[in-house]
Amino acid sequence: AQKITQTQPGMFVQEKEAVTLDCTYDTSDPSYGLFWYKQPSSGEMIFLIYQGSYDQQNATEGRYSLNFQKARKSANLVISASQLGDSAMYFCAPLGDTGFQKLVFGTGTRLLVSP
Amino acid sequence: DARVTQTPRHKVTEMGQEVTMRCQPILGHNTVFWYRQTMMQGLELLAYFRNRAPLDDSGMPKDRFSAEMPDATLATLKIQPSEPRDSAVYFCASGFPAGGNTGELFFGEGSRLTVL
Numbered sequence: 001a002q003k004i005t006q007t008q009p010g011m012f013v014q015e016k017e018a019v020t021l022d023c024t025y026d027t028s029d030p031s032y033g034l035f036w037y038k039q040p041s042s043g044e045m046i047f048l049i050y051q052g053s054y055d056q057q058n059a060t061e062g063r064y065s066l067n068f069q070k071a072r073k074s075a076n077l078v079i080s081a082s083q084l085g086d087s088a089m090y091f092c093a094p095l096g097d098t099g100f101q102k103l104v105f106g107t108g109t110r111l112l113v114s115p
Numbered sequence: 116d117a118r119v120t121q122t123p124r125h126k127v128t129e130m131g132q133e134v135t136m137r138c139q140p141i142l143g144h145n146t147v148f149w150y151r152q153t154m155m156q157g158l159e160l161l162a163y164f165r166n167r168a169p170l171d172d173s174g175m176p177k178d179r180f181s182a183e184m185p186d187a188t189l190a191t192l193k194i195q196p197s198e199p200r201d202s203a204v205y206f207c208a209s210g211f212p213a214g215g216n217t218g219e220l221f222f223g224e225g226s227r228l229t230v231l
Contacts, residue, residue, distance in 0.1 A: 033218065037222075043225055051218075101146065101211065103148060105157070105158040108157060
């Protein structure tokens with residue numbers, strides 16, 4: 001079974017600064033990708049970024065980038081130039097390439113961006 | 116814009132009543148997930164389907180919950196009888212288009228269930 005750990009229940013950052021949200025996982029899949037989602041207070045789950053198992057370079061999507069370190073089984077989300085609208089819960093989920101691609105989420109990190 | 120559609124958005128019901136939640140996945144997506152979110156348990160995977168076939172429903176209380184995909188455009192999650200502890204937000208997500216981008220996985224807006 002997969003175990004996903006987001007060790008930071010809450011993070012604070014000032015507007016315009018960068019912040020890193022941690023995600024570590026324990027999976028028996030030999031290859032896997034990883035998703036990050038954002039959930040603002042309105043409740044919807046918003047896709048942020050995905051990196052596949054065979055992608056050589058860390059994925060980037062605008063202000064979001066992944067620091068994917070497979071040897072350490074960690075995939076941290078870096079948000080650059082934080083904005084007030086980034087205040088939300090953030091969830092990571094590894095996705096194995098083998099088996100049936102069961103997608104299980106971590107417990108989440110609440111990010112608060114202050115002016 | 117293609118999107119995952121869930122109904123109802125909100126449901127208040129009394130204990131013992133049957134509740135059915137529906138999800139219309141994005142056309143072409145071959146995998147559908149059902150999740151439940153509560154403050155205490157976070158996001159729990161209840162069940163998921165690949166090409167309409169159930170692959171894993173180990174996260175569901177079997178005695179009262181059932182999940183089906185009667186066709187490619189509809190997934191249902193049924194609770195019978197409902198209990199107050201079932202109060203939660205239920206999300207449906209669809210993704211992994213065949214031959215397409217593995218990174219494509221989108222959520223519906225959720226169905227907020229309150230069982231009195």
